[in-house]
Amino acid sequence: MKRLPIKSLVRVSFIAALSIAILVGLNSSAREYSLSTILAKSGVIFVGILVNSLYNVGVQVWISRRWNYLSGQFRLYRTIASFSGALLLNFLVFRMVVSANPHTFVIPDWYEQVRNKALWPLLFMLHGIVFNAFVLMLHNYITLVHAKNNAELENARLKFTNTEAINQLLRQQIHPHFLFNALNTLKSLIRRHPEKAEEYLIHLSDFLRASISTGHRNVISLKDEIKLSVDYLEMQKMRAGEALKFSIDIDQQALSNRWLPAFSLQPLLENAIKHNVLTSEDPLYLDVIQEGDYLKVVNNLQVKHQTEASTGSGLMNLSERYKMLTGEDILIEDNGRTFTVKIKILQHAGSDYRR
Template identity: 45%
Template structure:
């Protein structure tokens, strides 16, 4: 997520304020020789700008709550701005010992014109800022809706997969106990660990990398017991990364499951799965030997992972496919607070 301020907007706002201040000073200078109160002019400007800004902000709130009466409110804003000028001018003229009269057309014209220019500029700036706030709020709401939608889809996907996976695992376990009780014991240990992590992380958006690796390892060990030499896997992740980074929950296991689902597994041509990380990126690579009669795939699992990863990290996952290899690379996350 990009948390840096938008410098273009800040620069634009500074330019507008500078132009308005310059115009106000220019109008006072052309209306008479008032060079002796240069020190007082900024104070007067601050008071006027503050008063007009606060009044305009309240008026804009009224306009947004009742847009049908906006013309009357806009008129009131200009009248209030002119009144502020006319009220502030006498005290300053007394302090500066400047003789003046309200029937001085040049001075009156200068005050009214200054108030119109200043009020218009303030209204435009405040309109702009309010629109930006509304836009930002709308973008946040859309992002939250996207996250909620993706998480709902992910939860539904898990609910569909888990009963099927558990049924298959129990069937495999039954067969293993008949053929090799020791392998069955090992299988049930990995299955228990797998189910424990699956339940504890079910409602999390992200999980620590060490949990994802453990979850993946238990899953692959179960498949290794099931398929034997037909599957080979390698996990190369620096110890320092295990507790430093995070991933969308169950992402590595999903990629490994896809590899097993879509490829032939034989002792002569085993499926090779390699998981390695470098810096803040992790890659899952598998050899490709497509099944002659592939299972029907909806592609929802990988698509869901891609959406979740992009919403959480702001980056898309990288997918590369050749005749011999299928590779998926994800950016590792660093913000555990996304779970909250």
């Protein structure tokens, strides 16, 4: 959940209260009030606005525990609580001012021109409403600037991690080991099964083309990500034969109107193949299953005793991208028999996926 810039709000509240108090002091000085009256008037204004501002900060913190501070519900309830509290606070302050008899420097001089003194509390509270509106606008500006800076920072981090994921995938694709296996498999198929060799070449071509063309996007359609993954799995199956079995169970309607971070599914499949033993006697089973708003990748565990050194950067990169995009992490489960990774399916292709 996005957090309020509490420190910035408190700092700005203090600066605003001090600035207005200084302006009031200068105005009082121009009217040739005594120094004690100027200090008293400025002090009361400073304390009043500061208390009102801190009350607004407290209201925002309280309401933000239930609603995101950029949501419509937050703005509505914050406004109601803010002005309700400001009215009550100013009424109580007015009663204290009258009972303590400091109205000679707190109540404006022009109040004396209002014959009906019963209107004085309303005028006093009207001043409070104006100051409260000023505080709300100032706080809104701070939170909007904070949200904008956060969005720019998250976007920059997302672009970086997305570029890192793309570069990692492209490095794997042009890695001699990958190319050697692909070309060696293609050579073997050309000799024994020419028709399968053509099919393999089509999958390889589509896979490389999609990898390169998708490089500039943060998210791609679920359909395109599945197509990329199927091309990869079909190539691996032609190479491994009955040692690899896979299934994909996804709602067809979701393919056309759901989204995933670019290169989020295929690396999970590649990791499973890379770190597990594949034999005809003990095949590796890979299942891609849709569960509501999540995509689950499950494989049986047949961990290799000797494998390439792995930094785990693939899962870490995918985890970081999901945190920035959705505010949620990927879900990993290892029960000793199967290894499962669940990733959230995005509902739209916009910039705000936290829904």
